[in-house]
Amino acid sequence: MPETIAAVLRAEGLLRADGPHAPATVRRRLSSWATLHHWKGVAGPFRSPALRSAIRLAVRATARPRTRKSEKAVTADVLERLLATCASDRLADARDAALLLVAFASGGRRRSEVAGLRVEQLIVEAPVPSDPADPKSSTLPCLSIRLGRTKTTGADADARVFLVGRPVAVLREWLSRADIVKGPVFRAIDQWGGLDDMALTPQSVNAILKRRIALAGLDPKAFSAHGLRAGYLTEAAQRGVSLPEAMQQSQHRSVQQAASYYNEAERRQGRAARLIV
Numbered sequence: 001m002p003e004t005i006a007a008v009l010r011a012e013g014l015l016r017a018d019g020p021h022a023p024a025t026v027r028r029r030l031s032s033w034a035t036l037h038h039w040k041g042v043a044g045p046f047r048s049p050a051l052r053s054a055i056r057l058a059v060r061a062t063a064r065p066r067t068r069k070s071e072k073a074v075t076a077d078v079l080e081r082l083l084a085t086c087a088s089d090r091l092a093d094a095r096d097a098a099l100l101l102v103a104f105a106s107g108g109r110r111r112s113e114v115a116g117l118r119v120e121q122l123i124v125e126a127p128v129p130s131d132p133a134d135p136k137s138s139t140l141p142c143l144s145i146r147l148g149r150t151k152t153t154g155a156d157a158d159a160r161v162f163l164v165g166r167p168v169a170v171l172r173e174w175l176s177r178a179d180i181v182k183g184p185v186f187r188a189i190d191q192w193g194g195l196d197d198m199a200l201t202p203q204s205v206n207a208i209l210k211r212r213i214a215l216a217g218l219d220p221k222a223f224s225a226h227g228l229r230a231g232y233l234t235e236a237a238q239r240g241v242s243l244p245e246a247m248q249q250s251q252h253r254s255v256q257q258a259a260s261y262y263n264e265a266e267r268r269q270g271r272a273a274r275l276i277v
Helices: 003-011 023-040 049-061 076-084 091-105 111-115 166-178 202-215 226-238 243-250 255-269
Strands: 122-129 139-146 160-164 187-189 195-199
Touching: 023 049, 076 091, 076 202, 076 226, 091 111, 091 160, 091 166, 091 187, 091 202, 091 226, 111 202, 122 160, 139 166, 160 166, 160 243, 226 243, 226 255, 243 255
Parallel strands: none
Antiparallel strands: 122 139, 139 160, 187 195
């Protein structure tokens, strides 16, 4: 793009990036334009072999490394710092604590899945032993979440994930205080503490996380809502949870993608990187 045109677009607030866009950004925007053309009944060049070839060659030629959706993962220690900012009796604090715990403990749910979660998806399960090796130990509350349609599952799939213990208690406290018995689980709250009937947007979920990150004294630019998903798998790897078991909870479709978090955790703790310390 000529610099004169880029300068005009940037001055009007229509262009925010200083350099080339990431390949994923280009693909996403082309997909949006293709959908818009389809709705309008207009044929576009978006499926042409020439365009696809150009994108593929551009991706190969770029020196821009692929980065994670969240620079840093929200692991258990980070999560505890965020929850510490939700210690007051404000309704918004109860909601945010429940949102963070549910998103993390249910396998690192995507922000769209958290925003779209409904009471009707929550199924009360029988309490489970606090010590799986001792059936006679004290019990913990348990809920299952029917996921429905997600990025990796269809609407007719009976995919379920589980919540056990503290996340269940905090979620129930939020639902009780907000008097929510049906519909969206997580909703907007105005500045006077009034509860909206509408569900949060995925963007709001990300904003809530970043606000809690800032309150915890961390850098909001280093974290996004996807950090909860990355943090769940990273934490599972560090605690010795097997990859298949963690993937049942996270519902990752790609073993290669899920395994990357395990490989990084093992490499950081291994001997190969500690030859000179």
